[in-house]
Amino acid sequence: MAELLYRLGRACARRARTVIAVWLALLAAAGAAYVLYAGELEDSFSIPGTPTDEVNRLLSEKFSDMGGGAGIVVYQTEDGSAFTHDQREAIAERAERAAEVSGVADAVDPFAAESERxxxxxxxxxxxxxxxxxxxxxxxxxxxxxxxxxxxxxxxxxxxxxxxxxxxxxxxxxxxxxxxxxxxxxxxxxxxxxxAEGIRTVSEDGDTALVNVSFTEDQMEVSQETRAAVMEVFSGNPVPGTEVDFNSDLARTMPTLVSPAEVIGVIVAGVVLVVMLGTLLGAALPIVTALVGVGVATLTAMSLSGVVEMASVTPILGLMLGLAIGIDYALFIVNRHRRQLKEGVEVAESIGLAAGTAGNAVVFAGTTVLIALLGLNLIGIGFLGLMGSIGALALAVAVLVAVTLVPALLALLGHRVLARRERARLAERTPAAAEEEAAARQPRPMPTGRALAQAGAAVAALVVIALPALDLRLGMPDGSSEPTHSTQYQAHTAVEENFGAGQNGTLLVAARLTGGPTEEAAERNAQREQAEIAEEIYSFDDVAAVAPIGVSDDHTTAIFQVVPVDGPASASTEDLVHSLRDLEPIEGTGPLGVAGVASGNIDISETLSGALPTYLAVVVGLSLVILLLVFRSVFVPVVATLGFILSFFAALGGVVAVYQWGWLGGLIGVENTGPVLNFLPTLLVGILFGLAMDYMLFIGTGMREAYVHGAPARTAVVQGFRAGRAVVTAAAVIMISVFGGFVFSETVMISSIGFALAFGVLIDAFVVRMVLVPALMHLAGDAAWWLPRRLDRLLPDIDVEGAALERRHQRPKPPRAAPTAEADRPAQDRVPSERH
Structure with missing residues (x-):
């Protein structure tokens, strides 16, 4: 692989303008595909086969007018007084108009409903x-x-x-x-x-009214155009003296791909690159190539939204990953190329060697992330598998950009990828001075006492940070987690204050009936059993109200609206759903079925929680195998994998502390707390695993290379750490900057994902890879590189660091002369024609 990448890098350098033109053409093609084929992104998630889904299917079979989505329009008077007659008439008229919107089954006049009651x-x-x-x-x-x-x-x-x-x-x-x-x-x-007294459409003081809107399509299928048309009916022509808001089931806000916060994150990444590389041209290269890769991947992904159901967060995840990883992978190759240039290697040869060494590590590291992301498809949850696939697409494009477009641009830059002072220092440096510098850099092993203290402190810190994860509760964001100025939050709050928290997450309960030998007997039994079931449901402490909705035509199924005491994201509502599902009010008819948005979210959370341990086990096993192949050691894979597990739970602990407990939430704009996004832990496992392996490769391979070349085990730890710490530090800071930009998104899903990834990278790079792993490697000494002989013979030598490539392509270094105009000329005009 290293030799192939070496040749690919030289070929791309030789034909730099052609390579750049190809990538620009791919970007244009992706843009055209997006314009022609992009469809509507989804704003909700579903998992077929859950208990909620089964109840919805039953209701669709038994009740022709049931199974559609719903939303709530909240009217409040501005002065807090009861609605006037004119205001009531105006609201009723708008409800009537909303019922005529295409895709709407009905919109109920709240005052007529209260009058009927x-x-x-x-x-x-x-x-x-x-x-x-x-x-x-x-x-x-x-x-x-x-x-x-x-x-x-x-x-x-x-x-x-x-x-x-x-x-x-x-x-x-x-x-x-x-x-x-x-x-x-x-x-x-x-x-x-x-x-049913607790189920109202007008508040007791008469200043708040709820217009219940029902749709013909399932909640997940209601189009954004239909919702927008309904909201326009009520907000386009305001009722004088009233305020109108829409709950989160109706006012679904689609997160934007690019916001000022993300731009700031990229700017911070650019500053880090400038500080590290010392040149604007060199710093701009990783950002430009990452933007090209992200453009191709994101536009391609969004063009698929016309043929597959894609959640709005999916392309944003691809953007997030593609941008951060694209910058990092380009940086790895650029940094290797710059180091070789400063050692006197000719430009074209340096590009090839950088592509074959650092590029080889990039391909290998990218493959591990790719496998982890594609592995999300194995847990059988469609929307999560699609997220993994789109993330894998962004990653694959980032790797291709790194090994093709980056060499092409490096060829155009020539020696200008170095700062002026670096070029001047290169011209003045003599072989004797180089030997003196190398001797001065000879490291000393860290004291054993310091290693013990370092390892103990790191483990203790990680455990403390991970403790909040013990209180992890999973769920989906609702109106309470929206920004306080949003219409969703205002509607949620108004409903909770005037009608009770449970009104924001009503449940739909289905019960089997016994029927009867005749139509009259079945009808009589249905009336009696409907009342008995309602009383059974109402007897639960967590139930605020119950109202029968109807009985099927064959008198075998009854449905009820159940209002919990607490909100849809509360633990008590989750317990209530399980209690109702365990209840069999009429012997022989089976337990109750529960549906509704709150119930659906609970089912999704539990399905994801059940799949997480299996996926984590697969990823841990994959980690052990990959690291065993790379490092040819038993100790290193175990330490690295345990470090990843600590990073994962520490990141999860941070998410719980901020988004569930509210600690320091004000610093990043988290105004309201709630359960953690239900698919975040599973997503975090896949992505953080890949990034952790990246950092382990770029720190650990340096240690292995030094040890293989004869350095004592503990000295090799210091040598490898020094060789990799600068690039890993810069890469981690860039990752944190890019992911951190998404933390300030007003969409809590995007914000929590960005925070989890940024905090996870912070923990893994700076605590696990740079503190814990070197300390444990020092304490292990030579035992860190022990491998049974039989296993050593069986394992292939994949040479991630490209040492064999470097040995094959060692050449006499040219005389140290000052870079001339020839040196600054694009490399593709100077690359010799022979092939390697």
């Missing part, structure tokens, strides 16, 4: 008065009959009047039985009304 309550009250009056009349008749019987008995005429008395008594008993049955139905209705 009031009429039902009045009917129940009137019915009780009528029954009470009828019962009083019946009791009066009973008293008269009893008196007549007594009088007849006293007069000795009871025998003659007994038949008449018995007939009247039978009539009274029949009337009483009828009234008692009516009382039973009345009490059942009153109980149902009481259980």
């Amino acid at each position: 009031a009429d039902q309550r009045q009917e129940l009250a009137d019915g009780r008065e009528e029954l009470d009056a009828a019962m009083a009349e019946l009791e009066s008749g009973q008293e008269e009959l009893d008196q007549a019987r007594e009088q007849a008995e006293a007069a000795g005429l009871l025998a003659q009047a007994q038949a008449q008395f018995d007939a009247e008594q039978a009539e009274i008993d029949e009337g009483r039985e009828t009234l008692e049955a009516e009382y039973g139905r009345l009490e059942q209705g009153e109980a149902m009304m009481e259980m």
Whole structure:
């Protein structure tokens, strides 16, 4: 591989303008594909086969008008007074217009709904008065009959009047039985009304109203155009004296690919490159090549959105990875090339060697990240697998750019990739001075006591940082996690304050009924069982209200709206969903089914949690195998993998502390806390694993190279650390800068992913790879490089660092002369024609 990359690098340097033209053509083609084929990005996630999905399928079969999505429009009066008659009429008129929007099944006038509820309550009250009056009349008749019987008995005429008395008594008993049955139905209705009392559309003080909008399509399928059209009906022509907001199910905001925060992150990365490389041209090269790669990958990915369901966060993840990794991989090659130039290697030869050594490590490191990302497809969760695939696409393009476009641009730059002072120093340096510098750089091993203290402090710090991960709760963002100025947050807060927190995440409960031998018997059983089931559900402490929605035409399925006490992201609502699913109110019909947005999010979180240990085990196993091949050691893979595990849990602990507990959230704009994004831990495993392997390769291969070339084990640790620390530090700072730019996104999904990756890189690069690993390698000494002989014979020598390539292409160094105009001329005009 190293020889192939050496030849590829020289070929790209020789034909630099052609290579650049090809990449610009690919960028243009990706842009054209995006314009022609890009579709609508999704703003929600789903996993087929979950309990919620099964209930939704059942409802679609049993109820023709059920199974569609929903949203809530929240109206509030500006002065806090009750709605006026004109305002009520205006809101009702807008609800009627919204119901006519294409894709909308219905939009309910909240005041008409409350009026209907009031009429039902009045009917129940009137019915009780009528029954009470009828019962009083019946009791009066009973008293008269009893008196007549007594009088007849006293007069000795009871025998003659007994038949008449018995007939009247039978009539009274029949009337009483009828009234008692009516009382039973009345009490059942009153109980149902009481259980549904918490489900309101107008607040008790009359200053807040909810317009419930239902869609014809499933919640995941409702288009952005339909939602926008509905919101335009209400916000385009405001009702005087009112404010209108839309909940998160209706007002789905699509995150932007590029924001000022990301631009600032790239600028910070540019500053780091300038400081490290000392030249604007050299610093600009990794950023330019990364932007080209990101453009090709992101536009290509988004052009696929017309044929596959793609979440809005998916191309942003590709952008995030492609930008950070693209800059880093280019930097690795540029840094190697610059070092060789300063050693006196000719430009074209240096480009080839950089592509064959650093480029070989880049390809190998990129392959490990690629495998980890593609491995997300193995856990069987579609949207997460697609995220991994798009991230893998961005990574593959970044690697291709690094080994083709970077050499081409390096050829155009020639010696100008070095700063002026570096070129001057190169011209003045003599072989004797070079030998003196090399002797001065001879390292000494660190003291063993320091290594012990360093390792202990690193492990203790990582464990402490990881402790919050023990309290990890997974979920999906809802209105409460949106920025406080957003309409989603305002709607969420208004609903919680005026109708209860549970109204923001109502559940849909489906129950099987016993049916009956005849239509009439099935209908009677359905009415009775519907009331029994509602009472069972209402008996849970975490249920605020229950309302029956309907019974299927075959009288075998009933559905209920259930309002939890707490919000959709709360632990109590999660417990309630499980409790309801374990409940079998009617023996032989099976347990209840639960659906709804809150239920769906709980199912997704649990599915992802269940898949995480398996995926983590696969990644850990992969890590051990890869590092065993690279370092030909048993100790190094184990230490490196344990370090990755510590990095992962420490990063997760940081996310929990900031996004779930709210620690220091104000510093990065986290205004509201909640559960951690449910797919973040799984995504973090794949990405952080790849990055951790990158840093381990660029630190550890230097240690191995020094040890193989005869340096004592502990001295080799210091030599390898010194050789790799500058480039790893710069790469990590660049990663943190790019990922950190996404932390300030107003979309909590993007923000939390950016924070997790930035914090994970910070922990892994600066604590694990630069503190813990060198200390443990020092303590292990020669044992760090032990490998059983039989295993040593079986393992292939993959030579990641390209040492064999360097030995094959060693050449006498040219005389140290000052760079001339010829040296600054583009390298492709000076590359000899022979092939290597």
